[in-house]
Amino acid sequence: MKFDSSAPVGVFDSGVGGLSVLQHIHQALPHEKLVYVADSSFAPYGDKTSHEILKRSIAITDFLLSQDIKAVVVACNTATAAAISHMRQLYPDLIVVGIEPGLKPAALLSKTKKVGVLATLSTIQSDKYQRLRVQLNEETGVEFFSQACVGLVEQIEKKEVDADQIRSLLQHYLPPLLNAKVDTLVLGCTHYPFVADFIHEFISAYTDDSKLIRLVDTGKAVATRLQHLLADRLLITSESGTPAITAYTGGNSETLKHAFTEWIHIPEEQLSISTFLI
Numbered sequence: 001m002k003f004d005s006s007a008p009v010g011v012f013d014s015g016v017g018g019l020s021v022l023q024h025i026h027q028a029l030p031h032e033k034l035v036y037v038a039d040s041s042f043a044p045y046g047d048k049t050s051h052e053i054l055k056r057s058i059a060i061t062d063f064l065l066s067q068d069i070k071a072v073v074v075a076c077n078t079a080t081a082a083a084i085s086h087m088r089q090l091y092p093d094l095i096v097v098g099i100e101p102g103l104k105p106a107a108l109l110s111k112t113k114k115v116g117v118l119a120t121l122s123t124i125q126s127d128k129y130q131r132l133r134v135q136l137n138e139e140t141g142v143e144f145f146s147q148a149c150v151g152l153v154e155q156i157e158k159k160e161v162d163a164d165q166i167r168s169l170l171q172h173y174l175p176p177l178l179n180a181k182v183d184t185l186v187l188g189c190t191h192y193p194f195v196a197d198f199i200h201e202f203i204s205a206y207t208d209d210s211k212l213i214r215l216v217d218t219g220k221a222v223a224t225r226l227q228h229l230l231a232d233r234l235l236i237t238s239e240s241g242t243p244a245i246t247a248y249t250g251g252n253s254e255t256l257k258h259a260f261t262e263w264i265h266i267p268e269e270q271l272s273i274s275t276f277l278i
């Protein structure tokens with residue numbers, strides 16, 4: 001397969017969460033054309049089997065390849081855990097970049113050597129995640145406290161988030177980690193950066209030393225990795241200007257537009273959103 005430097009980069013997630021990664025890609029590579037797929041009719045991925053998530057990931061990547069992409073970013077921790085190794089076998093020539101919970105940076109940051117990880121149930125139960133957790137624990141002595149935040153993605157997928165619902169879910173999920181004295185919290189799902197303010201608010205109300213607790217998310221690292229891989233293969237676009245972002249959603253296009261414009265501040269004029277029916 002031959003790729004063209006002027007081709008777009010494909011990015012996908014189960015829904016709006018991947019925009020927390022796309023915003024870093026857009027900042028790092030502002031001249032690249034981007035095609036985003038929000039698989040919202042199938043969200044959340046976190047309660048699906050890895051086989052189901054793999055099937056969706058392949059269907060979406062095939063769709064993106066039909067749009068002539070030069071790279072695909074799996075902007076979803078759950079799909080990365082379930083599908084990335086199969087995808088690399090299936091598309092050996094394509095640049096495939098995934099995202100995984102930032103256990104490594106968190107282990108380096110933690111002074112208490114206790115790190116909390118918020119992620120979907122599917123990510124936490126995956127072999128990939130468990131292998132990484134055990135390996136880093138052996139290497140660094142850091143203890144990881146994993147918390148599946150069932151229900152949180154559904155709340156973030158709504159156009160108008162229900163603050164009370166989000167607070168009540170956090171009330172359920174954060175205290176065990178805070179009581180265990182974690183000083184670093186990994187946002188192991190790309191939806192969660194969009195509730196970081198709620199997380200900070202909860203921690204401040206719950207503990208005296210809220211400033212000592214840091215949140216780690218790996219969206220920026222993914223953008224840097226993509227940039228390096230494109231540069232290595234001479235696939236960075238030579239075009240200048242700010243191209244339109246093409247987006248597809250299996251859900252409500254107003255919800256996706258709202259997330260683009262209000263959450264990651266992409267102007268409406270730069271967006272073209274269509275329905276995704278796969």
Ligand code: DGL
Pocket residue numbers: 013014015017018043044045046047075076077078079120123153188189190191
């Ligand atoms: N945003 C996703 C992740 O990073 C998936 C969330 C979901 O659909 O459950 O894990």
